[in-house]
Amino acid sequence: MLQKNKTMKEKIRIFLETDLLEKYLLGTTSNEETLQVERYIAMYPEVRNTYIELQENLEIFAKLHAIKTPEGLKEKIQNKIKKGNSSRSKFFKYAIAASFTALLFAGASYFFWNQNQNLQEENVIVNNKIQNLEENMRLQLEDVRNQFIVLNNPKTKRLAVKGNNKAKELKAVAYVNPVKKLSYINVSKLPNLPENQCYQMWAEVNGQMLNLGVIQEASNSEKLMALPYGENAVGYITIEPTGGNSSPTVENIVANISY
Amino acid sequence: MSILLENHIIELLQERNDKAISLLYEHYGDTLYGVAFKVVRDEDLAQDVVQESFVKIWKKSDSYDPTKAKLFTWLFRITRNTAIDKLRSASNKSDKEIQMDVSDVYKLGTEGVIPDLIDVQDNLEKIDSKYQIVLDALFFQGMTQQEASEELDIPLGTIKSRLKIGLRELKKIYGSTMVFAYLLNFIIN
Numbered sequence: 001m002l003q004k005n006k007t008m009k010e011k012i013r014i015f016l017e018t019d020l021l022e023k024y025l026l027g028t029t030s031n032e033e034t035l036q037v038e039r040y041i042a043m044y045p046e047v048r049n050t051y052i053e054l055q056e057n058l059e060i061f062a063k064l065h066a067i068k069t070p071e072g073l074k075e076k077i078q079n080k081i082k083k084g085n086s087s088r089s090k091f092f093k094y095a096i097a098a099s100f101t102a103l104l105f106a107g108a109s110y111f112f113w114n115q116n117q118n119l120q121e122e123n124v125i126v127n128n129k130i131q132n133l134e135e136n137m138r139l140q141l142e143d144v145r146n147q148f149i150v151l152n153n154p155k156t157k158r159l160a161v162k163g164n165n166k167a168k169e170l171k172a173v174a175y176v177n178p179v180k181k182l183s184y185i186n187v188s189k190l191p192n193l194p195e196n197q198c199y200q201m202w203a204e205v206n207g208q209m210l211n212l213g214v215i216q217e218a219s220n221s222e223k224l225m226a227l228p229y230g231e232n233a234v235g236y237i238t239i240e241p242t243g244g245n246s247s248p249t250v251e252n253i254v255a256n257i258s259y
Numbered sequence: 260m261s262i263l264l265e266n267h268i269i270e271l272l273q274e275r276n277d278k279a280i281s282l283l284y285e286h287y288g289d290t291l292y293g294v295a296f297k298v299v300r301d302e303d304l305a306q307d308v309v310q311e312s313f314v315k316i317w318k319k320s321d322s323y324d325p326t327k328a329k330l331f332t333w334l335f336r337i338t339r340n341t342a343i344d345k346l347r348s349a350s351n352k353s354d355k356e357i358q359m360d361v362s363d364v365y366k367l368g369t370e371g372v373i374p375d376l377i378d379v380q381d382n383l384e385k386i387d388s389k390y391q392i393v394l395d396a397l398f399f400q401g402m403t404q405q406e407a408s409e410e411l412d413i414p415l416g417t418i419k420s421r422l423k424i425g426l427r428e429l430k431k432i433y434g435s436t437m438v439f440a441y442l443l444n445f446i447i448n
Contacts, residue, residue, distance in 0.1 A: 082277070
């Protein structure tokens with residue numbers, strides 16, 4: 001025990017003989033030295049007391065050299081510190097403003113992206129509509145051109161069509177041009193039918209029965225209906241339920257045209 | 260400085276209340292200015308040092324650990340290091356060598372010294388100059404004991420003993436006076 005005490009005292013004496021404690025006091029020790037000194041201060045009261053004494057002496061010694069500070073220095077320091085504080089709060093203000101702007105920008109970006117997406121979809125739809133219109137226009141123009149050709153061509157045969165007993169008043173004219181292989185029919189007069197019935201046009205070409213659709217009311221009687229062309233073709237007009245039928249009702253044939 | 264006031268300032272510092280800076284300046288401003296002047300030996304430079312040091316003290320206030328050092332020790336370290344840095348950059352600018360001038364210890368004289376401390380200055384001169392030189396070199400010139408030994412051409416062992424005796428002498432002369440002065444100061448304020 002005595003031996004141990006002796007070596008400890010020796011250790012402390014050696015430590016105090018170095019200038020580590022003085023260096024630590026002035027804050028010039030390395031990190032490693034700082035840890036060593038702090039360990040000695042914590043472990044040995046003798047070192048601790050020496051350190052406290054050194055601090056007190058430092059303060060006394062420093063006070064001996066005190067000089068009256070010049071006027072205005074305190075205000076300068078206080079202004080500098082206030083400025084530092086306000087620039088810090090300014091920084092936060094800017095940070096908040098910047099975050100808000102970023103959020104707004106993100107929101108706006110999403111909104112515009114969404115808008116753009118919608119507009120692109122609309123654009124596709126509009127383009128399709130325009131294409132359909134163009135196609136319709138082309139078909140209609142071709143139809144009108146063909147009608148003109150057929151009606152003006154001297155080779156065109158004009159066939160008068162009359163209804164049978166079931167529709168005596170029915171009158172139609174078919175135009176057939178074997179050179180251009182085009183045929184049209186103009187239904188000029190149709191007897192009135194009950195609400196639930198309509199006239200439908202058919203054509204038998206090369207042994208195949210083709211549905212040409214429902215004949216509109218007499219209001220557009222000037223309109224020519226295209227007939228598919230074929231050698232020895234037969235056109236039929238039948239009475240069908242409103243909306244048309246998928247195949248002709250043979251017993252309801254009101255007129256036929258061989259062309 | 261009374262423990263009470265010291266603790267109050269520490270609390271204010273930890274709360275980041277800038278009243279702490281005002282109190283620190285009132286109680287340590289003159290001493291720290293003196294420390295800065297001792298190192299840089301130029302009034303304008305010393306003022307810059309004090310200004311920079313107080314800004315550092317304010318910025319680093321949350322790094323101060325009262326269990327590791329007294330408040331003044333911490334303030335002294337910051338001011339001394341700022342002053343040494345300032346001196347280095349200033350001497351780099353003018354390309355001048357920093358030379359330790361022993362006579363500077365006495366040159367400070369009475370001009371610019373607080374009247375209250377004049378008798379302290381007188382007392383300072385009562386301390387044997389051989390102790391003063393050592394204390395000055397170690398506390399203000401930024402020297403280690405080894406460096407002071409080489410610079411002053413005094414054996415290292417003598418430096419150590421002069422430091423210890425010098426500090427003991429200080430205590431003998433001022434120990435009681437200082438405590439009384441602080442108490443008085445505290446009562447008046």
